Amino acid sequence: MRAYEPDDTDWAILHELQLDARISFNELGRRIHLSPPSVAERVRRLEGHGILTGYAAHVDPAAVGQDVTAYINLRCDPGRCLLKTADPEEFPEVVEIHKLAGRHCTMLRVRVASIAHFEGLVERIGTHGPLETTMVMSTPFTRREVRPAPPRRPVTTGDAWWQAKDASGDA
Amino acid sequence: MRAYEPDDTDWAILHELQLDARISFNELGRRIHLSPPSVAERVRRLEGHGILTGYAAHVDPAAVGQDVTAYINLRCDPGRCLLKTADPEEFPEVVEIHKLAGRHCTMLRVRVASIAHFEGLVERIGTHGPLETTMVMSTPFTRREVRPAPPRRPVTTGDAWWQAKDASGDA
DNA sequence: AATGAAAGGTCGGCAAC
DNA sequence: GTTGCCGACCTTTCATT
Numbered sequence: 001m002r003a004y005e006p007d008d009t010d011w012a013i014l015h016e017l018q019l020d021a022r023i024s025f026n027e028l029g030r031r032i033h034l035s036p037p038s039v040a041e042r043v044r045r046l047e048g049h050g051i052l053t054g055y056a057a058h059v060d061p062a063a064v065g066q067d068v069t070a071y072i073n074l075r076c077d078p079g080r081c082l083l084k085t086a087d088p089e090e091f092p093e094v095v096e097i098h099k100l101a102g103r104h105c106t107m108l109r110v111r112v113a114s115i116a117h118f119e120g121l122v123e124r125i126g127t128h129g130p131l132e133t134t135m136v137m138s139t140p141f142t143r144r145e146v147r148p149a150p151p152r153r154p155v156t157t158g159d160a161w162w163q164a165k166d167a168s169g170d171a
Numbered sequence: 172m173r174a175y176e177p178d179d180t181d182w183a184i185l186h187e188l189q190l191d192a193r194i195s196f197n198e199l200g201r202r203i204h205l206s207p208p209s210v211a212e213r214v215r216r217l218e219g220h221g222i223l224t225g226y227a228a229h230v231d232p233a234a235v236g237q238d239v240t241a242y243i244n245l246r247c248d249p250g251r252c253l254l255k256t257a258d259p260e261e262f263p264e265v266v267e268i269h270k271l272a273g274r275h276c277t278m279l280r281v282r283v284a285s286i287a288h289f290e291g292l293v294e295r296i297g298t299h300g301p302l303e304t305t306m307v308m309s310t311p312f313t314r315r316e317v318r319p320a321p322p323r324r325p326v327t328t329g330d331a332w333w334q335a336k337d338a339s340g341d342a
Numbered sequence: 343a344a345t346g347a348a349a350g351g352t353c354g355g356c357a358a359c
Numbered sequence: 360g361t362t363g364c365c366g367a368c369c370t371t372t373c374a375t376t
Contacts (some may be wrong), residue, residue, distance in 0.1 A: 002234070003234075003237055006264045014228065014230050014311055017227075017228035018227050018228050018230060020225070020227075021192045021193055021228045022192055022227040024368080024369060024370085025370070026368070026369060026370085027195070030325070034345095035307065035346075036343080036369080036371090037344080037370085037371075038343075039371085040370075040371080041344090050231055050232060050234045051230060051234045051235060052189070052228055052229070052231075053229045053231045053234075055192040055193045055227070055228050056188075056189050056190070056225070056227060056229060056314070056316075057189050057223055057225070057226050058227060058228070059185050059222060059223060059316070059317035060221055060222060060317075063174075063221045063224075063319050064177060064222060064317065064319070064320070065320060066317070069269075083311060095314070095315040096310070096314070097310065097313075098240075098307045098308075098310050098311075098313075099307070099308045099311065100305055100306065100307060101305070101306040101307075101308050102305050104305075108305075109307070134271055134273050135271065135280075136269045136271060136272075137196070137269075137270045137271060138269070138270045139268065139269050140254060140269075140270065142266075142267045142269075143227070144265070144266040144267065144268070145230070146232050146235065147263060147282075148210070149236060149237055149284045149288075160345055167354080168317045193353085195353060196353075196354070197353065205347085206362075207353085207354075207355095208354085208361075209360055211355085212360090
């Protein structure tokens, strides 16, 4: 069970703040038809429950000359795991790190100013283990806002061969 | 050549606003030792040049029950490209789309409430072409702030066999 | 849990230097 | 880029529903 379940009003607040984090409680209340004190109380509740975790300005990397985005999938050598043997400050180009299930142990999202720079980065990271790189050509969208989970859909629209008609399962 | 090159003061502003987008111009000026009108002018300049592109609240997906993050790498069938034949609203679980160079044409970052939900999503997206999925187990960090590009590093520390000593190239 | 009013502080914009 | 000022807006508190 989750600590707190946002209601529709909370989701309206989350929506507005994800669109523009700089609006005042007054303006926010105006938009969602709630008085400023109520808005403030809800925002603090959402913050308190760890749902609202912060407010950030977005800086367009391409506008400051960091045009190249790529992913690096890494399979760290035993004892040379990037996450355990390297300081993140060593790799400012790495903007995102995921630990993965599957063939690779780690996926890095990197942002650099040029392919030449990327080549140097790959050499540096390659000391930790074999890797695969994927260049991003364009990003139709990113950072889509968090919304309430849609109602669960059935896995398939019709019955499949592995679905017993009497719906007996091992649940 | 880029339209506008942020100076150190601009970067200080970008830093503070990426840390907390909700501070006032007053507070911002206090932190970077600049008067509020100057701060306001710089912020508007950065916005005007497309460097500051927006301000967003961060909502923790896990805190609202969307615990599962995964990537789907897709190689769209000819004429059934996901980006051209599907409405993004059809796939609210897809929070990020990248067009790729390499083996796959598209990488999707998806966020769902459960593995069961993920299975259904994969079935729906699978109609567009063959795909590979990668589960994210954890994310040590994401959304690292944009910073000034570090000085370019040499590709290798020493000369390599393909580097001619007289530095003649085809540039 | 939300509202309304009132108090006090803060903010943002403008003009002048 | 800075200072000073003014009007407007904002946040908070508290009593009330």
